[in-house]
Amino acid sequence: MPALRVNGRAFEVAAEADTPLLWVLRDTIGLTGTKYGCGAGLCGACTVHVDGVATRSCQVLLGSLKDANITTIEGLSADGSHPVQRAWIAAQVPQCGYCQSGMIMAAVALLRDKPRPNAADIAAAMTNICRCGTYPRVAQAIALAAAGTTGTTGATGATGMAGATGANKGGGR
Ligand code: FES
Numbered sequence: 765m766p767a768l769r770v771n772g773r774a775f776e777v778a779a780e781a782d783t784p785l786l787w788v789l790r791d792t793i794g795l796t797g798t799k800y801g802c803g804a805g806l807c808g809a810c811t812v813h814v815d816g817v818a819t820r821s822c823q824v825l826l827g828s829l830k831d832a833n834i835t836t837i838e839g840l841s842a843d844g845s846h847p848v849q850r851a852w853i854a855a856q857v858p859q860c861g862y863c864q865s866g867m868i869m870a871a872v873a874l875l876r877d878k879p880r881p882n883a884a885d886i887a888a889a890m891t892n893i894c895r896c897g898t899y900p901r902v903a904q905a906i907a908l909a910a911a912g913t914t915g916t917t918g919a920t921g922a923t924g925m926a927g928a929t930g931a932n933k934g935g936g937r
């Protein structure tokens with residue numbers, strides 16, 4: 765039975781080696797903050813970190829993940845207090861929220877690699893698709909996070925923010 769380390773916890777996964785990581789996360793482990801969009805590696809809704817690298821989990825097979833450390837949106841923080849999540853709240857980024865977990869995971873990886881990204885860096889790294897057109901606020905939130913001016917509030921005023929901070933338990937599947 766393949767073993768997986770997700771958000772610092774070890775899981776024995778009863779799934780075939782050719783099962784996409786996205787299905788394992790959502791259906792086997794029950795971490796539904798990571799979303800299914802296209803299933804073809806195009807939209808980025810399923811973005812997680814594999815050994816710290818932003819990765820589209822619909823395109824990664826369980827059997828290729830031996831000894832890998834996976835981080836999902838739920839693993840950023842227990843309460844939405846990660847600096848990038850706080851920046852998302854401060855900029856009121858989400859509209860429907862569906863793409864936002866993947867957006868945040870891509871942004872966290874970008875800021876880890878380039879703490880002060882310029883517009884070209886953001887454009888190159890943030891290839892996720894948002895059907896609601898939140899791109900300007902995504903860029904604004906990344907700038908806030910880079911500047912360290914994300915505020916401290918835990919308020920979740922924007923629609924879909926719970927999903928974007930990984931706080932949706934059961935909803936928004
Ligand atoms: S669901 Fe994986 S890239 Fe769209």
Ligand code: FES
Binds near residue numbers: 858859896898
């Ligand atoms: S798809 Fe609706 S907020 Fe991005």
